[in-house]
Amino acid sequence: MPELPEVETTRRGIIDALEGQTVQRVIIRQHRLRWPIPNDLPQQLEQQCIRSIGRRSKYLLFHTDTGTLLLHLGMSGRLRLIEPSLPADKHDHVDLVFTNIALRFTDPRRFGSLLWTDTQPEKHVRLKDLGPEPLETTFNGDTLFDAAQHRKSPIKTVIMNANVVVGVGNIYASEALFRAGIAPTRSANRISRQRYQRLADAIKSTLHQAIRMGGTTLNDFYQTDGKPGYFQQQLNVYDRAQEPCTQCSQPIRKITQAQRSTFYCPHCQH
């Protein structure tokens, strides 16, 4: 569910309240997530100070002096800042309790995860093979072009491949391809270097704008203060099947690629 802008929005929503705070208690009500929460997580985390909160791909990294908590929201995960005494609801699986405030992890589908590493996070098995961050200069039209040369998969599945570039999920993949004027079905190795420059720029501008607007709220994403994101008002194609294209008024088409919905304008994208 949450793609990079939603994860980054979540990070920005909790950072001021939690950086420099010490974990008083870790409450685990359900340890069976995408991967089981390590049994010793409370022992590792309690009495540790959160020195900083970073992000790699869609993982949030809570850095302490002895290790790092890796937290992924999966499809339906959500983090909120709450009063520590607030009663837990059905899918409230974990609380990190600080002084006067707690961070609550809620995840109905349980595709999220909480993992601990006491070595360099970037060496962790879940992070070590990830591709470049889309908003950094290590990702650009040339890196995308290079990665595409030996792939004949549809371009949409290539930009959603975390080995190529991280953070681009189902919504923003369709949106970026629309902005770049590229059909989602086109084989990756049949796109010019110049068009890859445009696609890399489209990915960056789409993600930047979505972060600026607090992410996209379709069903269940909310910022940590409970407000929805507002980027859904900017969507050109996603979830707009049969509606008129914002550029040419032709109806937006919906297809399935790799078991995921794709939306595009057959008139504007080639």
Added chain:
DNA sequence: ACAGTAACCTGTTTGC
């Protein structure tokens, strides 16, 4: 090495 599929879960929407 890559492409395609199934799998992990639950809640909501759609269709008969």
Added chain:
DNA sequence: TGCAAACAGGTTACTG
């Protein structure tokens, strides 16, 4: 109204 099927923003393991 009731029930079953389809579908949902992510990622990995497995097969061919």
